[in-house]
Amino acid sequence: MNWIKQTACFLVFMCLAGTASVSRAQTWAEFFKQKKTQKKYLLQQIAAFEVYAGYLKKGYQIVDGGLTTIKDISNGEFKLHDAFISSLKQVSPVISKDTRIAEVIALQIGILKSFGAIKSSRFLSTDNLTYVSLVAEGLIAECYTDLEELLLVITSGKLEMKEDERLKRLDKIYTSMLDKSAFTQDFCNHTTQLIRQKASEQNEISELIRMFHFKE
Template sequence: MVMAIMSAYTTRSMAQADELQQLALNIEKLTQFKAILSDMKKGYAIYQQGYGLVSNISKGNFDLHHVYLTGLMAVSPAVRNNPRVAQIIEQQSGLMNEYKRYAMCFRQSGSFAAGELAYFERVYGQLIHQSNINADQLADVATAGKLRMSDDDRLTAIERIYSQSSDQLQFLRWFNRKAILLSLGRSKDLQDTRMLKSLYGLK
C-alpha cells in the first residue's frame, strides 16, 4: 500500500515536473515570439518610413516633371509677341492675294494656252499647299497646349517658318514677273502691250 502511494506520488511529481518544464518552454517560446513581433514591428515601421520617403521623393519628382511639361505646353509672351509671327501672317496673306490676282490676270490676258494656264495653277497649288503647312505649324507653335516645346525651340521654329514663308513669297513674285514678261513679249502691237500693262498694273 505504501509502495502504491509512493509510486503514485512519484508519478504525480514527475508529471508536475514535466508540466513545469513544458510551462518554462512555453514561456521561453512566448518571450521569443514577443521579440520576433517587436522586430517585425520595428521592421514595418522602418519600411513605412522608407516607403513614405520614396513615395514623397517620387511624388516630388513627378510634380517637378509635371510643372516642367506643363511649362512646355504654355506659350510665353516672348513667343506670342514675336514680330515674326505677324510677319509670317502678312506673308501668307500676301501670297494668297498675289496668287489670286495674277492667276486671274493671266487667264484674262489671252497670252497663254490652256496647258500653260494649267501649269500655272499647279505651281500656285503647290505654293498654297506649302503655305498652308506653314500656317498650321505656326498655329501649333504659337498656341498653348498644342506642342511640348521650350521657348527657344518655339522661337527657332518660328524663324524657320518665317524663312520658308519668305522664300515662297519671293518665288511667287519671281514666277509672276517671268510670266508677265512672257505675256508682254507675246503682245502683238503697242495697243496690246498697253492693255496688258494696264491689266498687270504696270506703267
C-alpha cells in the same frame, strides 16, 4: 520647292508660247473648293488677317506692332477668330509679340494675291492657266504646312516646348515662308513679263488688222 524652282521659268515660257485661246480665270473660291476641311479652316485664319489687305498702311502697323496690334484690331471691324486669339493669350509674351508671326501671315497673303493677279490675266490660255494653277497649288500646299506648324508653335498645349524651342521653330517657319515669297515674286514677275509681251504682240496684230481694214 526645288522642282518648282528648276522647272518654273522654262515651263512658263513654253506654256505662254503655246495656244493663245483666252479663258476666264478661276476665282480663288473655285481654286480652293476641293481642299480638305482643315485647309479651309487655315484659309479662314488667313482671311481673318486681311488687316494686311490695305496693306501699305495697316500691314506695316502689324509688322511694327506684332500680334498686339492684331489683337487690338480684332476687337474692331476685323474680328479675328476667337480660338486663335485665345491661343495667343496662353503663350508667353515673347512669342505672342514676335513680329515674325504677323509677317508669316502677311507673306502668305502676299503669295495669294500675287497668284490671284496672274490668274486674272485675260492673256492666259486654258493651258497657261492650268499650269499657273498647278504651280500655285503646289506652293500654297507647302505654305499650309508652314501655317499648320505655326499654329502648333503659338498654341498652348499643342506641343510641349520651351520658349527657346518655340522661337527656333518660329524662325524656321519664317525663313521657309520668306523663301516661298521670294520664289513667288520671281515666278510672277517673269510670268508677267511674258504676259506683257503677249499683250503687246496682240495689240500689234489688232493695229495691223485695223489699218488693213482702214485702207480697204
